[in-house]
Amino acid sequence: MKKALRKMFFSVALASGLAGLPLQAHCQTAVSVDNHLKITPSGELEITSSASSSADDFNWYAGKWKVQNKKLTTRLSNSNDWTTFEATDEVHSILNGTAFMNQYKTTVDGKPFEGMSLTLFDAKTKLWKIYWADSRSGVMDVPVVGSFDGKIGTFYSKDVYNGKPVLVKAQWDITNPDKAVWSQAFSADNGKTWEWNWHMSEERLAGDVGPARRKLLKADPALAIPAVTFDAHGELKITASASSSPRDFDFLVGRWRMYHRRLNKRLENCQDWTEFESTDENFRILGDVGDTDTYYTTEMPGPDGTRGSGKPFEGVTVRLFDTKTKLWSLYWVASNVSALDPPVVGSFENNVGHFFCKDTFKGRDVIVVFRWDVRDKDNPVWSQAFSADKGKTWEWNWYNVSERIK
Incomplete structure (x- = not known):
């Protein structure tokens, strides 16, 4: 699904404290604390930056990566069936080091698949916006928005999955910036509970700076x-x-x-x-x-x-x-x-x-x-x-x- 594919790029990280555990351990529906997210009575997202949010927070990202993906086969259905696959990711620093563009490549259903993300920092709000487009649709999607707090970056957006409105959370864990890990979760109850449905473990390729x-x-x-x-x-x-x-x-x-x-x-x-x-x-x-x-x-x-x-x-x-x-x-x-x-x-x-x-x-x-x-x-x-x-x-x-x- 186009909307689901888009988010896989945006956070190569498990939830805080999860990086050392098997991926299956965090893939069940779980309560999540989201200190920088509020939902207005009209259903809009109010996302605030962390006190430490900085234009330097993605400086670790540029380079070449090997990506191990693990994706929940069926989402929001209490499933525990997963599929795994590999990909590559090449990330470039742009706009004098204040933004990043990357090219993600893999094979989906036996056919080549490419994605591109554009990661931009808003100096006024101190929030990062991460946009996604892929070779299936050729459309730039609505960005996930958020910031880093220490070694964990968390980014949110509203979306629709199987005709139902959901909140999307993407997280980077860069405890080890040469082995960053990404996770994506959906919430169908306005953020009360979250189900992790995609994890990517990225490892910097030998020879990368x-x-x-x-x-x-x-x-x-x-x-x-x-x-x-x-x-x-x-x-x-x-x-x-x-x-x-x-x-x-x-x-x-x-x-x-x-x-x-x-x-x-x-x-x-x-x-x-x-x-x-x-x-x-x-x-x-x-x-x-x-x-x-x-x-x-x-x-x-x-x-x-x-x-x-x-x-x-x-x-x-x-x-x-x-x-x-x-x-x-x-x-x-x-x-x-x-x-x-x-x-x-x-x-x-x-x-x-x-x-x-x-x-x-x-x-x-x-x-x-x-x-x-x-x-x-x-x-x-x-x-x-x-x-x-x-x-x-x-x-x-x-x-x-x-x-x-x-």
Whole structure:
């Protein structure tokens, strides 16, 4: 049924405190406490937000998920017969991180089925509205509305099931944001009792960035980019820190899995990002004055953030320490170009390295900075920014965080 299918997307969570129990344990008719829902004498829903409701409440959601579904076969008939099936869900952050859009795919009655949800935050009411459309109807349904209170998000709407008016409740339990769980319940008595009829257990797919890593994939406001200066010929003047050392990149030696967040369009006030994964193997060369690594992915985004083609992409970095100037020069060559880029040059200070060069991007002169933040050597973060005004302002366009492969 179209109305019933729509709600399955909106909450990947069991009721509070239920996540550790078998799904069957909560699928009977049960009394529910709904502190943020009131029903007016005319039958309208009055939904208020929790005190903690925030535009950040769905930040955990973006990514790729494997979904285990368990659906009550017959609803509101005291049934205990269930059907199970699998699905996939891919969720994207949109509107500068204030909204989410996802694409749900499965098979229904042997035929492909797709659904799309649009999750929007109302800054005035502090309520989330979650809309649904699917491949069967092509119609955007009335949203479920609500908010998170701690790790539980609860959302409501009015609907009709088998010709009878019902209230619909959808809940997310994000106690573990990498294994979120959703539940849906119907009430035929204006919220006095509820029957849970659908549960989805979502597990983040291996390689997905995830919320903990995503926190690292943005600029740290506590770290300023050093001011750039130029000589009489307009060339960058770069001097090494007092602590610069040929051992500064020793932390990179080994094998790594890297999680990336890359801006889709550079120097165009773009707010859309693409996330992907790669691997990297690093080792020292030239005794104490060199370091190199080989980078590999099949997910490298194309121009303007188009999805990776699945074809192998490889890159090689060569890092050389100048024993006279105490500056590092970082060279990069990629398999899709096979030309050595101009090196970025710089040094580390207090476990943060900044490396600069002049370059051109789409015909514009830019200054490029690489930053290596190794204050946590087990999770080093690399970032890249461009400046089109000689270092007065910067736009960060790429981040990655590395995790050692053991």
